[in-house]
Amino acid sequence: MKIQCRNLSKFFGAGAQRLTALDNIGLQVQHNEFVTLVGASGCGKSTLLRMLAGLERADQGALLIDGRHVTDPGIARALVFQHYSLYPWLTVLNNIKFCRRLDVHRRHSTSASVEAASGRADALVRLMGLAACIDAYPNQLSGGMQQRVAIARALMGRPEILLMDEPFGALDAQTREVMHDLILHVHRLEQSTIVFVTHDVEEAIYLGHRVVLMAPRPGRIDSIYEVPLPRERTRDMKHAPQFLALKRELLDRIRDTSGIETDLDLLDQLSRNGASAPQGD
Numbered sequence: 001m002k003i004q005c006r007n008l009s010k011f012f013g014a015g016a017q018r019l020t021a022l023d024n025i026g027l028q029v030q031h032n033e034f035v036t037l038v039g040a041s042g043c044g045k046s047t048l049l050r051m052l053a054g055l056e057r058a059d060q061g062a063l064l065i066d067g068r069h070v071t072d073p074g075i076a077r078a079l080v081f082q083h084y085s086l087y088p089w090l091t092v093l094n095n096i097k098f099c100r101r102l103d104v105h106r107r108h109s110t111s112a113s114v115e116a117a118s119g120r121a122d123a124l125v126r127l128m129g130l131a132a133c134i135d136a137y138p139n140q141l142s143g144g145m146q147q148r149v150a151i152a153r154a155l156m157g158r159p160e161i162l163l164m165d166e167p168f169g170a171l172d173a174q175t176r177e178v179m180h181d182l183i184l185h186v187h188r189l190e191q192s193t194i195v196f197v198t199h200d201v202e203e204a205i206y207l208g209h210r211v212v213l214m215a216p217r218p219g220r221i222d223s224i225y226e227v228p229l230p231r232e233r234t235r236d237m238k239h240a241p242q243f244l245a246l247k248r249e250l251l252d253r254i255r256d257t258s259g260i261e262t263d264l265d266l267l268d269q270l271s272r273n274g275a276s277a278p279q280g281d
Ligand SMILES: Nc1ncnc2c1ncn2[C@@H]1O[C@H](COP(=O)(O)OP(=O)(O)OP(=O)(O)O)[C@@H](O)[C@H]1O
Pocket: 012, 013, 019, 021, 039, 040, 041, 042, 043, 044, 045, 046, 047, 048, 219
């Protein structure tokens, strides 16, 4: 098993203010699996991802990767965010090469490691379709191109696990479609394990082998769905009855677990109480 979350809990704040961001999370992800996380706002998706990245510590439970406890970030795991976080003063190629934890940036680096890193950067440039803009600076690129650079940079250290937090959230619909096929291609080629957070249920189904649906207050796993599609995805599958049925089910479940209806009821009560409250002078 690549990733094992055993009864993970995470709290923020203390006393009456204590918030259970993650409550008793149990999740196992296999090597080369593509798992997507969806759920209403505040259900702990990003917190769980940050924990997998080693950026957040669990307060209870255990997180194991390849059977070993995770305590810190490591080169075997790379994180990609919605905001591309590229270095504006570096060209595309240098952004890709600049993966700080690579041996090549250390004093003891050998000419063989420099050459290997250079070869990997060139391969990633081709894979990501960036060959025409290697000398451009990030501010000269579209959002989609910047995100390609960010993914290429994340792949530079050959991560075994790619953790993606709404990486395509800021892109337009057409660019997202292209990026979906690109990331599926990367997943196949690199044989990586991917955990991908999104608000977009269609994206979660199209990319994922399994969709993990989380719910808020406290943040928890509500249910896990196997995606009933072949692993090799094609865009026409988005119209398949089983795709549409799962989409409906997930959307209904997210609405039911979001707490939005309870909030609306409370607002309704408040406005009714307000209307009947005695008016002051
Ligand atoms: N550093 C922090 N300090 C205090 N509370 C936090 C912190 N990080 C997250 N939280 C809280 O933990 C809960 C889970 O947050 P998280 O960002 O993981 O949810 P999410 O599902 O990713 O939300 P969204 O979909 O809106 O991005 C939220 O209530 C959030 O306010």
